[in-house]
Every structure is written in C-alpha cells, then in structure tokens.
Amino acid sequence: MTSYLLSGARILGAEPTDILIADGVVSAIGTGLTADGAEVVDATGLIALPGLVDLHTHLREPGREDAETVESGTQAAALGGFTAVHAMANTDPVADTAGVVEQVHRLGREAGHCDVYPVGAVTVGLAGEQLAELGAMADSAARVRVFSDDGKCVADPVLMRRALEYVKAFDGVIAQHAQEPRLTEDAQMNEGELSGRLGLRGWPAVAEEAIIARDCLLTAHVGSRLHVCHVSTAGSVEIVRWAKSKGWNVTAEVCPHHLLLTDELAATYDPIYKVNPPLRSAADVEAVRAGLADGTLDIVATDHAPHPHEDKDCEWQAAAFGMLGLETALSIVQQTMVDSGLIDWEGVAERLSYAPARIGRVGDHGRPIAVGEPANIVLYDADATRVIEAGAMASLSRNTPYAGRELPGRVVATFLRGRPTVLDGKLA
Numbered sequence: 001m002t003s004y005l006l007s008g009a010r011i012l013g014a015e016p017t018d019i020l021i022a023d024g025v026v027s028a029i030g031t032g033l034t035a036d037g038a039e040v041v042d043a044t045g046l047i048a049l050p051g052l053v054d055l056h057t058h059l060r061e062p063g064r065e066d067a068e069t070v071e072s073g074t075q076a077a078a079l080g081g082f083t084a085v086h087a088m089a090n091t092d093p094v095a096d097t098a099g100v101v102e103q104v105h106r107l108g109r110e111a112g113h114c115d116v117y118p119v120g121a122v123t124v125g126l127a128g129e130q131l132a133e134l135g136a137m138a139d140s141a142a143r144v145r146v147f148s149d150d151g152k153c154v155a156d157p158v159l160m161r162r163a164l165e166y167v168k169a170f171d172g173v174i175a176q177h178a179q180e181p182r183l184t185e186d187a188q189m190n191e192g193e194l195s196g197r198l199g200l201r202g203w204p205a206v207a208e209e210a211i212i213a214r215d216c217l218l219t220a221h222v223g224s225r226l227h228v229c230h231v232s233t234a235g236s237v238e239i240v241r242w243a244k245s246k247g248w249n250v251t252a253e254v255c256p257h258h259l260l261l262t263d264e265l266a267a268t269y270d271p272i273y274k275v276n277p278p279l280r281s282a283a284d285v286e287a288v289r290a291g292l293a294d295g296t297l298d299i300v301a302t303d304h305a306p307h308p309h310e311d312k313d314c315e316w317q318a319a320a321f322g323m324l325g326l327e328t329a330l331s332i333v334q335q336t337m338v339d340s341g342l343i344d345w346e347g348v349a350e351r352l353s354y355a356p357a358r359i360g361r362v363g364d365h366g367r368p369i370a371v372g373e374p375a376n377i378v379l380y381d382a383d384a385t386r387v388i389e390a391g392a393m394a395s396l397s398r399n400t401p402y403a404g405r406e407l408p409g410r411v412v413a414t415f416l417r418g419r420p421t422v423l424d425g426k427l428a
C-alpha cells in the first residue's frame with residue numbers, strides 16, 4: 001500500500017506540519033518529516049480536517065437509479081470531503097429489512113469511495129403502521145444503529161414510543177423527520193406573508209415544532225435516544241435547547257441550505273428551491289446559525305436529495321422536494337459559519353465529523369488526526385473560490401440550488417483509511 005506524505009498541512013487550521021500516512025493509519029506528525037517511497041502531496045496552505053461524516057444522505061439505490069446510485073452518490077460524497085455517509089431508507093424497496101440494508105452496505109463497499117452506513121426504516125414500507133424489523137437490521141452485517149422514516153414523519157405517538165423503546169437494546173437512535181402531517185397537507189413552502197402572496201399552501205413552523213416537542217418528551221419518558229433531522233425554525237432550536245437543558249438524550253442537525261437560503265427564493269417559482277422542510281425566514285436562518293454555533297444543534301447533515309430533471313423541471317406544485325448537498329456542504333458551512341466568525345475549523349471538525357460519527361455510532365470515523373488513528377483525512381483549500389456548475393457534479397442529478405453562485409473553498413484531497421479517493425480535486 002502506497003504511503004503518503006502530506007507536507008505543510010494545517011491540522012484544523014493550526015500551524016503547518018507534515019502528516020505521514022502508512023498502512024491506512026496516521027504514522028507520524030511533525031515538521032520536516034521524510035519517508036522513503038512515500039508519495040508527497042503538497043499541502044501548503046491547505047487545512048487538514050478529519051474525514052467528514054454525513055448522517056443524512058439519499059443515495060436512491062435501490063429503485064431510483066435514474067436519480068442517483070450508490071456509485072455516483074458516494075463519488076459526490078468523496079468529492080465533498082466525506083469518508084462516511086448514512087444512506088436514508090426511503091428507497092424502493094424501502095430499507096426495512098436486513099436484506100435491503102445488507103445490499104446497500106455491500107454496494108457501498110464495492111464502490112469504495114466512502115463507507116456507506118444504511119439507515120433502517122422505522123416502519124414497514126415507511127407506512128407508519130407497523131414497526132419494521134429493527135433488531136434484525138441491527139444484527140445484520142450492516143450493523144444498523146440509525147433508524148428513520150425520513151421523507152415521512154413517524155406521526156403515531158404510540159409507534160414512536162415503541163421504536164424509541166426498542167432501539168435501546170442495541171444503543172440505536174431514532175432520527176425523526178418532524179412534520180405533523182395534518183398541519184402540512186399539500187404544503188408547498190414556509191407559511192408566512194409570502195406564501196399568501198404567492199398563492200402557495202403554507203408549511204407552518206408549528207408543524208415541525210409540535211413533533212419535536214412531543215418526541216423530546218417521549219424520549220425522556222422512555223429513556224431513549226432521539227435525533228432530530230433537518231431543524232429549520234427558530235422555535236425548533238428553542239425546543240431542542242430546552243430538552244438538552246433537562247439532560248435528555250436529544251441531538252439535532254441542520255442542513256447547509258437552511259444555514260444560507262431563505263423563503264424569499266420561492267418568489268422565483270423555481271422548484272430548485274423546493275425542499276422539505278421548506279426554506280424559512282431570515283430570522284430562522286439566524287437562529288439555526290446561532291444554534292449550531294452554541295452547540296444546541298449538534299451537527300450539519302446534508303440531506304443530499306437528488307431528483308432527476310423531469311421531477312424538478314415542472315411547475316412548483318408538481319415538483320419533488322429536495323436539493324443536492326454533498327459536493328457543496330463544506331463550502332456553505334465555511335461561508336455561513338467560519339467566514340462569519342461563528343465557529344473555527346475545530347468547530348467544523350466537531351460538527352461535520354466527530355459528532356455525526358458519535359451519533360451514528362461509527363467508531364472508525366470522526367477520529368482526530370493523530371498518530372495511530374485511521375487515516376480518514378480531507379485537505380481543504382479555504383482560500384480558493386469556485387463557481388458552481390450543476391453539470392460538473394458527480395451526482396447523477398443536477399438539482400443544486402447553488403448553480404452559478406461563487407462559493408468559497410475547494411476539497412483538494414480525501415483519504416479513506418490511507419487510500420486517496422480524491423486527489424487534485426478529482427476522483428483518484
């Protein structure tokens with residue numbers, strides 16, 4: 001196995017140093033390192049971060065290989081600096097059995113661009129009626145620890161309670177897509193003055209907040225572990241803050257698009273901005289940024305949601321919800337959180353690597369860059385800028401809301417257990 005000498009890298013933004021990678025691990029860190037036969041990667045001026053971990057990715061395989069495959073989605077992940085992704089269960093067939101999660105896991109290994117951890121469905125077929133075989137998925141070769149009906153809310157409080165109770169046996173977590181279904185029937189965008197003006201049915205903040213509050217109380221009641229997907233409102237941040245102050249085992253994520261974009265974009269009627277939960281107000285954006293900065297929101301997760309052209313190139317009401325995220329996440333976090341002074345690179349490592357790996361219970365990932373640790377490392381050029389081109393993405397879909405925008409930063413290299421998956425900004 002080739003050894004790599006990353007010369008002059010700034011680990012978490014600190015002073016330049018060399019990092020030697022051999023046999024899949026970090027074998028030395030220090031200045032002036034030399035190593036016979038090692039391939040030298042000039043990392044002058046580059047920031048070294050631990051490999052990013054996404055707790056919320058839609059890879060679409062099996063069933064919607066026209067939108068994304070495990071191969072294409074994990075290529076996008078590697079190019080975005082990710083060494084592990086959790087693949088959501090809303091595939092066709094749904095990942096609600098040991099057989100399907102093992103298939104997704106195996107496809108991830110075969111592709112080899114990053115580790116794929118399947119998320120198991122909470123209910124059979126995501127239908128919200130009957131618990132799926134959570135234990136069998138946990139015991140399978142895929143070792144599932146995160147369960148979610150994402151795309152749909154586990155709305156029945158009795159089912160949610162049972163799921164929370166069940167996963168305690170294997171230290172699992174329920175990741176809830178918090179959306180009260182009756183309050184969001186045919187909802188199209190954030191409910192507010194603008195939705196009225198545009199004539200689009202509103203998705204009120206309370207539909208998200210009511211479920212989060214209920215689930216925090218439920219998880220406290222049964223002593224289990226809850227993770228809240230894609231928090232998008234100021235009120236949700238307040239509720240999670242309250243639950244944490246009680247010492248309850250609740251974690252939460254925010255998506256890059258909710259850190260940057262607002263509901264004003266719906267006025268374009270361009271469905272590229274249609275997403276679930278919807279883009280919210282500027283005050284909500286400010287609140288989720290503050291919540292991420294102070295640790296109320298634990299992590300950034302992409303909710304990478306590829307959709308083919310025909311499902312997005314139609315009128316707003318008919319279009320699918322969702323946007324791409326893997327290849328732009330780090331840039332959006334840099335722009336909204338680092339360049340604005342809210343967090344530093346250590347904070348980025350916590351929120352995009354250490355914490356998501358802890359929540360997902362994937363011990364090989366989310367480790368500090370230190371001697372003896374698995375060499376899962378990203379080299380990132382924070383001084384670069386790039387104009388986003390939808391057609392240049394590895395994802396099979398093109399639904400990025402950032403096309404034509406100039407974003408800061410560029411992933412130069414990604415290493416997975418010492419093997420480059422990306423070099424010079426291209427797939428290795």
Ligand SMILES: NC(=O)N[C@@H](CC(=O)O)C(=O)O
Binds near residue numbers: 058090150177277306
């Ligand atoms: N986020 C979205 O708008 N869409 C997701 C589902 C989801 O995350 O709820 C999808 O699967 O397309």
Ligand SMILES: [Zn+2]
Binds near residue numbers: 229
């Ligand atoms: Zn969701």
Ligand SMILES: [Zn+2]
Binds near residue numbers: 056088150303
């Ligand atoms: Zn999702």
